[in-house]
Amino acid sequence: MLKITDLKVNYGGIEAVKGITFEVPEKSIVTLIGANGAGKSTTLRAISGLVKPGQGNIEFLGEEITGKTPEAIVKRGITLVPEGRKIFPDLTVCENLKIGAYLRKDKLDDDINWVYDLFPRLRERSWQMGGTLSGGEQQMLAVGRALMSRPKVMMMDEPSLGLAPIVVRGIFDIIREINKQGITILLIEQNANMALQTADIGYVMETGRITLTGSGKDLLVNDAVKAAYLGA
Template sequence: MIGGYGRGADILNGVTLDVELGEIAVIVGPNGAGKSTAMKAVFGMLNIHTGSVVFDGEDITRLSPQARVAKGMGFVPQTHNIFASMSVEENLEMGAFLRRDDYRDTMAQVYDLFPILKEKRHQHAGELSGGQRQQVAVGRALMTKPKLLMLDEPTAGVSPIVMDELFDRIIEVARTGISILMVEQNARQALEIAHKGYVLVQGANGYTGSGKELLANPDVRKSFLGG
């Protein structure tokens, strides 16, 4: 993908991403490398001048984000990702707005994945801790029954203990057959759970490999993982 926002300069200068069924693919790299921009390009939130987005065998490059949700994409932005004045349960119900079937089974699955949300289901989401808010945001995306779940910095601003718990839940989601594409600032920890990793440098692929391969790469370790 090559592209950027509006008619501005290109931010992506040749990014190739691939996520298979049930895989966790992680995008890491320095600030300003185009990580979140690449994620937004996959979701249709900016213009791709060269390249394409193929989802489930179909070219969806020209589809709107809303149409991509209907195709099976779920996106959790880094900030402003919950309805703070609504209850936890109402947030989850908002995730099912496109569905015409009975979504109660999916809600039960979300509560199984995040038991604290069931406990606090009648509480305003804005009253929750940072980690619990992230669980609400991920849960709401799961209510769309996505084939691909995209997470932009899911552990930003949470404690190491909460980060580990979120990563455990992400692994559980992938085991259900949902693909995960994740941008993450905690690069070392994210690569430890990744089937596939992409290190972006100045809007292009710098290094690509399995999570283990990138963790073992001395250049990646020195430049991006602190040695």
């Protein structure tokens, strides 16, 4: 569904991504794990059009999308839940959700209700300002806002960052549920254990390169992965 070939990205004067190749099959959950600075977030930013690759190809459903604008990429069905959530604090929950559908011209009621069914807490706080929500609720809102574009692929950058363990488990339950409803997930996550438990396929990134590939289950028991990322 999404194919990245020999991708190189210079970011802040540094070659952050050094010729990586990987694929994201349709309706799968794929995770990129690695230390801070490995190039994971830069990879997502390149796919979403926020930074321009220096080399390589990005294909989505057989179409080259390398270097296209973020708006064009969202229109094609790829959306990003950014690190740090980046909700609009001075807008209500409902207004934040509607912003996620800014490219759409059709009615939004059914999709807003779908998001509220996924996240009942957001329904309860529909008219509350986004900035007054808890961290977990803001993450729910960021995911819900991304869903409002009706994506085929949802990319998620560190969805568990700064959240309590019980909230993290809830977020991963929602990731699985969204995937069951047919949305492909590309996930970056510092919590490598949760990410690999959830993912069909995992890629390990180190200093801009992919160094290991396998199923989530296989990487969970890989000695090098256990030593570097799982605290074992």
